[in-house]
Amino acid sequence: xxxxxxxxxxxxxxxxxxxxxxxxxxxxxxxxxxxxxxxxxxxxxxxxxxxxxxxxxxxxxxxxxxxxxxxxxxxxxxxxxxxxxxxxxxxxxxxxxxxxxxxxxxxxxxxxxxxxxxxxxxxxxxxxxxxxxxxxxxxxxxxxxxx
Numbered sequence: 001x002x003x004x005x006x007x008x009x010x011x012x013x014x015x016x017x018x019x020x021x022x023x024x025x026x027x028x029x030x031x032x033x034x035x036x037x038x039x040x041x042x043x044x045x046x047x048x049x050x051x052x053x054x055x056x057x058x059x060x061x062x063x064x065x066x067x068x069x070x071x072x073x074x075x076x077x078x079x080x081x082x083x084x085x086x087x088x089x090x091x092x093x094x095x096x097x098x099x100x101x102x103x104x105x106x107x108x109x110x111x112x113x114x115x116x117x118x119x120x121x122x123x124x125x126x127x128x129x130x131x132x133x134x135x136x137x138x139x140x141x142x143x144x145x146x147x
Contacts, residue, residue: 063081
């Protein structure tokens with residue numbers, strides 16, 4: 001299905017999707033991808049929502065970067081990277097799959113919203129938030145039945 005007829009080549013836009021693929025900036029992907037409005041589109045070796053864990057999500061949003069080893073003396077919570085997303089959209093394929101609360105809790109505690117939905121809904125939501133200049137990150141698994 002064609003999702004976005006016109007797109008700004010300076011911003012990553014979901015331009016179409018199908019049962020087993022996604023199209024971003026008119027380039028076809030048949031694997032899971034992660035991207036924000038700007039920067040590279042990262043292909044991922046994920047096949048289902050069951051492959052997503054808390055450590056993976058922390059790495060995805062940049063929380064695994066080395067921190068000041070003496071920061072614990074300030075008794076301050078870990079700080080977010082400047083380019084951290086406001087919201088992480090996770091498209092789980094043709095069916096919405098909720099992630100366990102302990103997987104998303106660390107991001108929620110830091111003020112990063114996490115929404116899981118079908119990949120088609122996540123693609124549409126991403127395009128809307130991106131066009132509103134929101135700091136959004138999309139993790140989209142292609143649709144279609146999993147085996």
